[in-house]
Amino acid sequence: MDNFTYFNPTKIHFGKGQIATLKEEIAPNSRVLLTYGGGSIKANGVYEQVLDALQGCSVVEFGGIEPNPHYETLIKAVAVAKQEQIDVILAVGGGSVIDGSKFIAAAACYDGDAWDIMTTDGDCVRRALPLGCVLTLPATGSEMNKNSVVTRAETQDKLSFGSDFVRPVFSILDPQTTYTLPPRQIANGAVDSFVHIMEQYMTYPVNAKVSDRFAESLLLNLFEDGPAALATPDDYEVRANLMWTATMALNGTLKNGVPSDWATHAIGHELTALYGLDHAQTLAIVMPALWRYKKEQKKGKLLQYAHRVLNITSGTEDEQIEQAIQKTEAFFTQMGNPTRLSDYNLSEKDIPAVQEKLTEHGMLALGEHQDITPHDAAAILKLAL
Amino acid sequence: MDNFTYFNPTKIHFGKGQIATLKEEIAPNSRVLLTYGGGSIKANGVYEQVLDALQGCSVVEFGGIEPNPHYETLIKAVAVAKQEQIDVILAVGGGSVIDGSKFIAAAACYDGDAWDIMTTDGDCVRRALPLGCVLTLPATGSEMNKNSVVTRAETQDKLSFGSDFVRPVFSILDPQTTYTLPPRQIANGAVDSFVHIMEQYMTYPVNAKVSDRFAESLLLNLFEDGPAALATPDDYEVRANLMWTATMALNGTLKNGVPSDWATHAIGHELTALYGLDHAQTLAIVMPALWRYKKEQKKGKLLQYAHRVLNITSGTEDEQIEQAIQKTEAFFTQMGNPTRLSDYNLSEKDIPAVQEKLTEHGMLALGEHQDITPHDAAAILKLAL
Known part of the structure; x- marks a missing residue:
């Protein structure tokens, strides 16, 4: 810790x-x-x-x-x-x-x-x-x-x-x-909250039990009440749990005693600024690809997430991790945010501009190990074509 | 909520x-x-x-x-x-x-x-x-x-x-x-924290998912690191998790959106004032007995605790609840705080004074339903002889 x-x-x-x-x-x-x-x-x-x-x-x-x-x-x-x-x-x-x-x-x-x-x-x-x-x-x-x-x-x-x-x-x-919000905004909010939690959780284990279990709690809430909020927009309990979960996701509680990532947000911000994608769309594109790119370094927490949040127990470690990433992608897609650049009419030719903007903004060493360069960001986006 | x-x-x-x-x-x-x-x-x-x-x-x-x-x-x-x-x-x-x-x-x-x-x-x-x-x-x-x-x-x-x-x-x-604390103080602290969480958790379900899951998170931490802190007093990670868990247990986070009980504390305070018992000893005596006394009203949360924290799945609902209470008593005992009045050389004759003091202090309607009178408190203590 x-x-x-x-x-x-x-x-x-x-x-x-x-x-x-x-x-x-x-x-x-x-x-x-x-x-x-x-x-x-x-x-x-x-x-x-x-x-x-x-x-x-x-x-x-x-x-x-x-x-x-x-x-x-x-x-x-x-x-x-x-x-x-x-x-x-x-x-x-x-x-x-x-x-x-x-x-x-x-x-x-x-x-x-x-x-x-x-x-x-x-x-x-x-x-x-x-x-x-x-x-x-x-x-x-x-x-x-x-x-x-x-x-x-x-x-x-x-x-x-x-x-x-x-x-x-x-x-x-x-x-x-929040009852009258367009479904897209509720869906985007749930994805945004989900990724806020993950930016403080999906790094490497440091045995910070409060922050880890609190993060897992909030992830479970979102898996349950994100889809429920779309299905029954005027269910007070669902909206209340979603709202308080989103606040707790980024009020400082979860980062106590743990490293943070935030590379997904940094790369995503450039996609929004360059191509006008919703913030949540950019997160849904970048995070699963980043996890695959950094699978070895994030292995401990990817497995913890697979076991404790998703209840994945079968298969090799690699298979469990891939299942966890796919379930996360399915959640993003269910919440209206598909996870590929092509889903937004973007392709490989749009990636170099992101790399350039990250460089221009001094985002030269992202992630919990400060080892994601703009070049790595481009490689991550290539995994999300 | x-x-x-x-x-x-x-x-x-x-x-x-x-x-x-x-x-x-x-x-x-x-x-x-x-x-x-x-x-x-x-x-x-x-x-x-x-x-x-x-x-x-x-x-x-x-x-x-x-x-x-x-x-x-x-x-x-x-x-x-x-x-x-x-x-x-x-x-x-x-x-x-x-x-x-x-x-x-x-x-x-x-x-x-x-x-x-x-x-x-x-x-x-x-x-x-x-x-x-x-x-x-x-x-x-x-x-x-x-x-x-x-x-x-x-x-x-x-x-x-x-x-x-x-x-x-x-x-x-x-x-x-905390390395040099006497084991009794570490043990008492873990029991005290545990009961603080329970006073805000073990009431009735209101679908407050953040507070419920956070409470369950902290309970799991205590089940793991309470005994570990006694076994390996200079393990930094264990002490760190115990310390932050105890703070989060009673800093207001857990009570957001849920009813509170606090009858165990109120009754326990009188036992300390009258007979000099440690605060944690009084909690270990009162809480399991109170749960048995209020089993029907607390049924929903007792079962949730049994399932989510203790992983109890076999038996009838009543059996699951009794298992959960017994596991809680075992934890208190393991942490040096046995759960019967007789463990502290107290008996039925010492109960009326508690009832009188509660009355004197205006503690006439305790618990999440304000239905535990001083007379009920005496009945609870009789379940803990």
């Missing part, structure tokens, strides 16, 4: 009707920047609940934050936050809205070029506006962590930053808000 | 050599009240590591905090904290030292009668001195929660309080500090 530091002060209000707790979390007369995405919150009743709870506050709206939030959009919100002397940002939406709002919160308090926040991985952040969240899409875990991913559209750069200053002060999770 | 609010801002530094992080957590020139217990920290090297990391601070020592910390002792420390104008309390020890230090932290900032803190369950607490911890005994989870249990020796009252103001700002967990 490796040494670790754990810190997560975000308060969670979870369950039916919890949007009303906004009254407790945001002081009356506050100047609130209400950030959101494409406007679905105005169709599903969330917007009304939020405004009702914010009575007495001055609310300035900033909608239109897109999936894979764009720097070019966010910087406009930063100007609004400064001009309107905003006290608190309330992000209402999924991971993209929350990630974007973290950037806004930090940039509104930063005097230099706001893009510095991305290029320094948040190191230049010294303060931020307080951020609260009303989560409507279980997927990224952003509602309870310090991380954010922002895309600069003009250069196709998709970068991440992290800072304790942008941790949400509170997040509200009402599973009922 | 029930609604919940979760909040836990305590920062954890876990692993080898982490006591040195005190330098980062406590500002130079601070006036530190160093609280500890019987003085074992001066024999095992912890004291030296702490003082070394606190160079530049003014350190005032207050040792001698006893197991089941006494109000009469703690109130002396409160006087010292006020007189010495203490900035921060550093508790070095196990749950008793940390619980006691939470009381000191709150009472040092309270103007009324300090016992009010206990009788109001912490509601009268409005501020407290900042508290840091160096944990040397994995057991109570106090290092990462807001709770404290204090005993008033003169009246044999053992009461608890909770307040966000006394949550440790940081806690340092170095498993190496």
Whole structure:
């Protein structure tokens, strides 16, 4: 078990009707920047609940934050936050809205070029506006962590930053808000959560029993309730378990005492930036191929996953591992994210650009052993044609 | 899955050599009240590591905090904290030292009668001195929660309080500090942790998959590493897994979305206050008897425990439940805590006093259904003769 530091002060209000707790979390007369995405919150009743709870506050709206939030959009919100002397940002939406709002919160308090926040991985952040969240899409875990991913559209750069200053002060999770989500978003969220768990689990054994068994717990939840959420969209219990599983998947709990991988995310980000694939699609393509490419180094954990999560016991070790990878691929496919580049009309000729972008972004040594070069990334993608 | 609010801002530094992080957590020139217990920290090297990391601070020592910390002792420390104008309390020890230090932290900032803190369950607490911890005994989870249990020796009252103001700002967990613990303390700690998990698990099913599977994960860890810690006291991995399991058992994670019981603790506290039994001994006596007494109401979770944790599959449901209870009793006994009153020279004549004390303390409706009266508690204890 490796040494670790754990810190997560975000308060969670979870369950039916919890949007009303906004009254407790945001002081009356506050100047609130209400950030959101494409406007679905105005169709599903969330917007009304939020405004009702914010009575007495001055609310300035900033909608239109897109999936894979764009720097070019966010910087406009930063100007609004400064001009309107905003006290608190309330992000209402999924991971993209929350990630974007973290950037806004930090940039509104930063005097230099706001893009510095991305290029320094948040190191230049010294303060931020307080951020609260009303989560409507279980997927990224952003509602309870310090991380954010922002895309600069003009250069196709998709970068991440992290800072304790942008941790949400509170997040509200009402599973009922997810009933009206398009199936594709629920499916993508389940795949995203699944891969978040795996990035912290599928490395090599260090006998960290809490993190290992917690990860296996969350994987089991997703195998059960990912498909169930698609089959019965208004089953509260299913949505509740999916939502809390997705948050726990990336709030720091699972990485305590274990190595992390994150190569799948790094390679996937380039596929999204270059070819516009959904984040979850990129993960479904890269992870199984990466496991096959790194089968020897990941053998111990691949077998542990096969035994404890998938209940695979027959065959040689290699056969058990291949069964585990195939079952994972089947899950991704079942959740609407097939696992081959060709499923998205991409082919071998599209791989060199990924390799180049990884090099350009300094992603030269990925994975838990820092031994996945851009050249290896290209080899991994060739296993996913 | 029930609604919940979760909040836990305590920062954890876990692993080898982490006591040195005190330098980062406590500002130079601070006036530190160093609280500890019987003085074992001066024999095992912890004291030296702490003082070394606190160079530049003014350190005032207050040792001698006893197991089941006494109000009469703690109130002396409160006087010292006020007189010495203490900035921060550093508790070095196990749950008793940390619980006691939470009381000191709150009472040092309270103007009324300090016992009010206990009788109001912490509601009268409005501020407290900042508290840091160096944990040397994995057991109570106090290092990462807001709770404290204090005993008033003169009246044999053992009461608890909770307040966000006394949550440790940081806690340092170095498993190496536990190598020199007496086997009885390691064994008691494992039983205590086990019962903490069960108080939040063994109620009735509400389909809260994260909390259920996390609880089962931690129970498996204890079944494996409780006995291992006794067999090989200087195995770092075993001690590390035991230590982090004990913290996660009672830091709020497991209670998210589920009902809680806590009747075993309430009844056990009276046994300790009246007859001086170790906390873990009282839990080992009460819990199996309580499960038998409430077998019908707890049936769903007893069977889930039998299947998922103990891998019991043969026999009728009643037989499976009885097997599960017997395996639990065997674990307690293996960990040095037999499960009958007679094992501690107590008998039926000692039960009425427990019933009276529960009544006196207003413990009139215990358990997840609030249907365990002091009369029921007596009936439970009769099942543990």
